[in-house]
Amino acid sequence: MARATLDARRLLCPLPVIRTQERVKGLAPGDVLEVTCTDPGALHDIPAWCRLNGHRIASTADGADYELVITVVVGGAASS
Amino acid sequence: MPGAGRKAVALISGGLDSMLAARTILEQGVHVEGINFFTGFCVEGHTHAIRRRANGGGANPRNNALWVAEQLGIRLHLIDVVEEYKRVVLNPKHGYGANLNPCLDCKTFMVGRAREWMEEHGFDFIITGEVIGQRPKSQRRETMPVVARESGADDRLLRPLCARRLPPTLPEREGWVARERLHDFTGRTRKPQFALAADFGIEDYAQPAGGCCFLTDRQYSSKLADLWTSRGERDYELDDIMLLKVGRHLRPRPHFKVIVGREEGENNFLSGYRGQFVHLRTVSHPGPLALVDGEPGDEDLELAARLTARFSQGRGAERVDVEIGGAGRPTQRLAVTPMAPSAIPDDWYV
Numbered sequence: 001m002a003r004a005t006l007d008a009r010r011l012l013c014p015l016p017v018i019r020t021q022e023r024v025k026g027l028a029p030g031d032v033l034e035v036t037c038t039d040p041g042a043l044h045d046i047p048a049w050c051r052l053n054g055h056r057i058a059s060t061a062d063g064a065d066y067e068l069v070i071t072v073v074v075g076g077a078a079s080s
Numbered sequence: 081m082p083g084a085g086r087k088a089v090a091l092i093s094g095g096l097d098s099m100l101a102a103r104t105i106l107e108q109g110v111h112v113e114g115i116n117f118f119t120g121f122c123v124e125g126h127t128h129a130i131r132r133r134a135n136g137g138g139a140n141p142r143n144n145a146l147w148v149a150e151q152l153g154i155r156l157h158l159i160d161v162v163e164e165y166k167r168v169v170l171n172p173k174h175g176y177g178a179n180l181n182p183c184l185d186c187k188t189f190m191v192g193r194a195r196e197w198m199e200e201h202g203f204d205f206i207i208t209g210e211v212i213g214q215r216p217k218s219q220r221r222e223t224m225p226v227v228a229r230e231s232g233a234d235d236r237l238l239r240p241l242c243a244r245r246l247p248p249t250l251p252e253r254e255g256w257v258a259r260e261r262l263h264d265f266t267g268r269t270r271k272p273q274f275a276l277a278a279d280f281g282i283e284d285y286a287q288p289a290g291g292c293c294f295l296t297d298r299q300y301s302s303k304l305a306d307l308w309t310s311r312g313e314r315d316y317e318l319d320d321i322m323l324l325k326v327g328r329h330l331r332p333r334p335h336f337k338v339i340v341g342r343e344e345g346e347n348n349f350l351s352g353y354r355g356q357f358v359h360l361r362t363v364s365h366p367g368p369l370a371l372v373d374g375e376p377g378d379e380d381l382e383l384a385a386r387l388t389a390r391f392s393q394g395r396g397a398e399r400v401d402v403e404i405g406g407a408g409r410p411t412q413r414l415a416v417t418p419m420a421p422s423a424i425p426d427d428w429y430v
Contacts, residue, residue: 009352010349012322015118015160017146017158018160041142045142045143045146048150049158052146052154052155053155066348
């Protein structure tokens with residue numbers, strides 16, 4: 001199980017979702033992607049995208065300087 | 081089910097019409113997946129999101145395209161077309177609408193990209209939520225064949241909401257969808273859409289008052305035109321067009337402008353650009369963060385500092401201390417007199 005990170009800070013939605021989508025394409029089921037972002041819209045959008053595509057949110061957490069960390073567990077379905 | 085085994089890609093904007101179009105085709109047993117293009121000019125309420133978080137939370141706005149896909153139970157593919165879309169904005173074959181909105185070229189571009197996606201993924205046809213006569217530029221009876229032809233989609237482009245007013249398309253002729261179960265909507269009235277939504281049991285949907293694209297906004301288009309004029313060329317990067325959505329933009333001189341955050345959320349967003357831009361912040365009084373876009377000289381920076389002070393809580397003070405840094409320059413501090421509101425010419429506001 002690989003653990004990857006994605007820096008989506010300063011990006012406004014839907015770009016954090018698009019970058020997440022692109023990054024997940026290169027990961028395998030069970031891998032974990034930790035996305036750091038600053039647009040709170042990502043708190044809605046990344047989980048919504050995960051639900052549509054068979055991935056799971058392991059956690060969301062507030063970081064420093066308005067940063068949010070969203071941890072995605074890659075699901076078994078092919079990513080979009 | 082007439083559509084069993086057939087696959088359609090639906091352009092999903094997040095609004096009601098594309099939702100109804102996709103649902104109409106889903107009802108016929110066709111497998112539908114959505115596609116949504118990010119051009120950089122999309123209105124998704126993110127500036128509101130920036131402010132809301134800074135103001136103590138609350139419900140954040142949703143991405144309507146993702147939300148619609150969830151309601152429909154379909155997959156949604158979000159596609160970044162920022163670079164490709166430049167040619168649409170910069171050189172629209174069919175010209176602009178009331179502002180810098182190249183609506184007909186935009187629709188043709190999006191249907192064209194959907195056609196490419198359809199071919200790459202083995203889908204059969206494309207559906208959109210277009211309605212004849214609903215939009216003055218891109219959704220007229222005369223322009224609908226233009227979109228179909230110039231996108232290369234031809235008769236694989238089906239508009240379920242007004243299909244019965246148009247010649248039968250391939251999916252109809254082949255029996256993939258039943259034409260009699262498509263619709264004949266026309267004009268600017270929204271009543272048929274609301275009625276169809278009620279039939280489907282859809283009660284919640286987005287109704288963006290100003291459309292879904294910043295290019296239809298007069299003030300935004302004015303800022304974009306100013307950007308092109310000041311740089312002497314019609315071009316942009318993603319950061320440029322994102323920054324046009326945030327803050328007050330004042331251009332005191334042709335070679336620089338000042339972007340002033342209007343509240344804490346915008347200041348936080350602008351702070352992400354401190355490495356790239358000369359920036360100013362009042363230190364003796366609470367106040368905004370301001371970025372300077374251009375090539376400011378020392379006198380210009382003093383002017384920028386006075387403008388920044390004008391929008392701070394020290395606007396009535398005799399002196400306000402302003403810290404200036406960023407873009408590789410050493411941090412300096414200036415004590416300035418805030419500009420009086422009446423001293424700021426209206427035409428500085430972009």
